[in-house]
Structures are given as structure tokens and as C-alpha cells.
Amino acid sequence: MRNRKNHDPNCCCRRIRGHGRRITPSRHAVLDALSERGDHLTAEEVFKKAARFCPNIGLATVYRTLELLAELGMVSKFDTGDDKARYEFADPTAAKGHHHHLVCSSCGKIVDYKDFIKEETELLHRAEKGLSKKYGFDIKSHIIQFFGLCPDCRR
Amino acid sequence: MRNRKNHDPNCCCRRIRGHGRRITPSRHAVLDALSERGDHLTAEEVFKKAARFCPNIGLATVYRTLELLAELGMVSKFDTGDDKARYEFADPTAAKGHHHHLVCSSCGKIVDYKDFIKEETELLHRAEKGLSKKYGFDIKSHIIQFFGLCPDCRR
DNA sequence: ATATCTGCAAAGACTTTGCATGAGA
DNA sequence: TCTCATGCAAAGTCTTTGCAGATAT
Numbered sequence: 001m002r003n004r005k006n007h008d009p010n011c012c013c014r015r016i017r018g019h020g021r022r023i024t025p026s027r028h029a030v031l032d033a034l035s036e037r038g039d040h041l042t043a044e045e046v047f048k049k050a051a052r053f054c055p056n057i058g059l060a061t062v063y064r065t066l067e068l069l070a071e072l073g074m075v076s077k078f079d080t081g082d083d084k085a086r087y088e089f090a091d092p093t094a095a096k097g098h099h100h101h102l103v104c105s106s107c108g109k110i111v112d113y114k115d116f117i118k119e120e121t122e123l124l125h126r127a128e129k130g131l132s133k134k135y136g137f138d139i140k141s142h143i144i145q146f147f148g149l150c151p152d153c154r155r
Numbered sequence: 156m157r158n159r160k161n162h163d164p165n166c167c168c169r170r171i172r173g174h175g176r177r178i179t180p181s182r183h184a185v186l187d188a189l190s191e192r193g194d195h196l197t198a199e200e201v202f203k204k205a206a207r208f209c210p211n212i213g214l215a216t217v218y219r220t221l222e223l224l225a226e227l228g229m230v231s232k233f234d235t236g237d238d239k240a241r242y243e244f245a246d247p248t249a250a251k252g253h254h255h256h257l258v259c260s261s262c263g264k265i266v267d268y269k270d271f272i273k274e275e276t277e278l279l280h281r282a283e284k285g286l287s288k289k290y291g292f293d294i295k296s297h298i299i300q301f302f303g304l305c306p307d308c309r310r
Numbered sequence: 311a312t313a314t315c316t317g318c319a320a321a322g323a324c325t326t327t328g329c330a331t332g333a334g335a
Numbered sequence: 336t337c338t339c340a341t342g343c344a345a346a347g348t349c350t351t352t353g354c355a356g357a358t359a360t
Contacts, residue, residue: 077236079236081232081234083234083240104292111290115282115285115286116281116282116285116286119281120278123271123274123275127270127271127301131257131268131271131301134268135257135268135306136305136306136309137259137266137301137304137306138304138309139257139301139302140260140304141303142299142300142302143298143299143300144297144298145298146286146294146297147295147296147298148287148294149295150290150292151291151292154291
């Protein structure tokens with residue numbers, strides 16, 4: 001069993017199996033890739049990392065696996081404006097914890113921040129409840145992103 | 156001069172000219188298209204609407220214009236997860252006002268809400284200040300989206 | 311045993327680019 | 336006049352799909 005830093009393999013596997021899906025070397029490799037430092041990976045990046053664990057893996061399988069993980073709520077998919085989907089573990093109990101993104105609109109740099117998470121979470125919870133009631137939505141997740149110029153790009 | 160509901164043509168034109176760019180029928184048409192009801196338009200949708208005002212307009216021009224407007228901060232571009240960019244007027248003083256999105260992850264429906272805008276805005280302002288200070292970003296905008304199942308898709 | 315997965319290659323969808331012509335200021 | 340903008344078509348990128356063989360349970 002390989003070293004994983006950000007996810008509990010048993011939990012992941014159980015969850016995948018629980019949906020009648022199978023655990024395969026490719027899927028392990030994708031989980032491992034996502035576990036390494038350097039979040040907000042594009043599919044291509046996940047593919048390259050995963051290939052180190054499973055040399056024959058194909059890009060299509062990476063896409064399929066990421067889609068599966070996103071469906072199961074284990075991975076969150078987002079776009080920072082460069083038209084490439086990005087993925088990271090969604091598990092709030094993981095090492096990294098729940099966070100939001102600060103994106104540089106010039107160079108694309110992504111900074112994770114947790115600074116206002118407590119207040120944000122509180123507000124978001126209330127908002128979720130309220131919106132859920134008013135619009136009848138069953139709310140599952142949210143995204144908050146700030147856009148601006150990073151220190152380097154400001155000159 | 157055509158009828159526009161959501162934007163002040165003088166303001167838009169001034170802003171475009173101010174950047175050394177020109178006012179053309181195509182650009183007018185894109186502004187007009189964005190002004191009609193039915194926000195969160197894809198490029199294709201903007202193209203179709205714009206074609207009613209400017210029959211010869213090309214899709215590439217629509218993309219170029221939307222990019223320009225986004226650069227000037229007049230339009231905001233976002234992605235709700237279906238890998239198509241969506242566009243809407245960014246002007247908070249416009250008829251629609253500042254709002255956020257509630258997206259159905261099943262059918263893609265997008266609901267605008269303003270319900271928690273006041274509290275959100277307050278928090279976001281504080282967050283912007285704090286993040287700006289801590290990470291040195293010059294923050295220009297933000298996105299908040301909630302994802303879930305709409306009433307119809309919940310069965 | 312058998313429904314699920316996989317890699318590969320081809321197809322698809324959305325967006326950008328090149329270029330000669332056309333047109334605002 | 337002189338840039339800047341346009342339309343068209345071709346090219347580019349990212350993502351999805353089809354399929355026969357391989358695999359997990």
C-alpha cells in the first residue's frame with residue numbers, strides 16, 4: 001500500500017465500493033496523485049503524477065476517475081478562469097482542511113486561504129439554509145473565489 | 156440608438172473609447188445582447204442574440220468583444236461547471252444589481268439570489284481587506300456559487 | 311462469471327488565431 | 336489616414352466517447 005498523506009485509503013475505497021464501483025490500480029494512482037502537495041491540479045497534471053504510480057494509465061481514465069470522485073463528493077472541481085478544470089480533495093477533515101481560493105488574474109497563481117473560513121462558514125451555513133428554504137434547492141457545496149493581482153503582477 | 160435596458164450606453168462607450176478602443180456595430184450588438192433579459196449567457200447565446208442586431212457578426216468577434224468587456228471590468232465571466240464560459244454585466248448599479256448564483260448540478264439551472272448579499276458583502280469586504288493585506292493581492296472581484304439540486308431535480 | 315474498467319485513438323465542444331478586407335476617429 | 340476591428344476558416348485545447356480486450360469481485 002502506498003503512502004498517502006491527504007486521504008484515508010480505507011475511507012476512499014469503501015466509498016467507491018459502496019457505489020458498486022471497483023478499486024483499480026488506475027484509481028489508486030489518481031488518489032495518490034491528488035494526495036501529493038500541490039493542490040488545484042489540472043487533469044493533465046493529475047495524469048502526469050498518476051503515471052508515476054501507474055505508468056500505463058491513460059488520460060481518459062484520469063478524466064473518468066476524476067468525474068467519478070467528483071460525483072461521489074470526494075473531489076471538488078473548479079475553474080479559475082483559464083478554462084481548464086482543476087481538482088482537489090474536498091474532504092474538510094483532510095490535512096489541508098476547508099479553504100477558499102485567491103486567484104491572480106494575471107499569472108493564474110492560486111493561493112489557498114483559511115483566514116475568514118470561520119466567519120464565512122457561519123454565513124454560508126445560514127445562507128444555505130435560507131436559500132434552501134426559499135428556492136427549494138438541496139445545497140451540496142459552494143465555491144468562493146477572489147480574483148485580483150498578486151504581489152508579483154502588481155510590479 | 157437602440158433600446159438598452161441594463162446599461163448606460165454613454166458610460167459603456169466612454170469606457171471603451173477611454174482605452175483607445177473603438178465603438179462598432181458589433182460591439183453595440185454584444186452590449187445589446189447582454190442587456191436583454193436572461194443573464195448568464197454563453198458565448199453562443201450572446202452570438203445569437205447579437206446577430207439579431209448585427210446580422211453579419213461572427214462568433215470570433217463575440218468572443219473578442221466579451222474578452223474586451225471582461226478586461227475592462229464591465230462584464231463578468233464565470234463557469235458553472237459545464238465547461239462553457241458564461242457572461243453577464245458586472246455593473247452593480249445596473250437594474251439587476253449585485254447578486255450571486257445558485258446552480259443546479261443536475262440540470263444546470265441558474266438562480267440569481269440577492270438574499271444574503273448585504274451580509275455577504277460586508278464579510279467579503281472585510282475578507283478582501285484582510286487578504287489584501289496578508290497576501291499582498293490587489294483584489295478586484297469575487298465569485299460565490301452554491302451548488303445543489305433544484306426542486307425539479309430532487310424529484 | 312460477468313459487470314465494470316482500461317488504454318488508445320477518434321471524435322466533439324468550445325475558444326483562439328491568422329489574414330486580408332473594412333471602417334471608426 | 337492610420338490604426339484598430341471584422342468575418343471567415345483553420346487551428347488549438349481541453350474533454351468525452353467508442354470499442355475490444357483486461358480485470359476486480
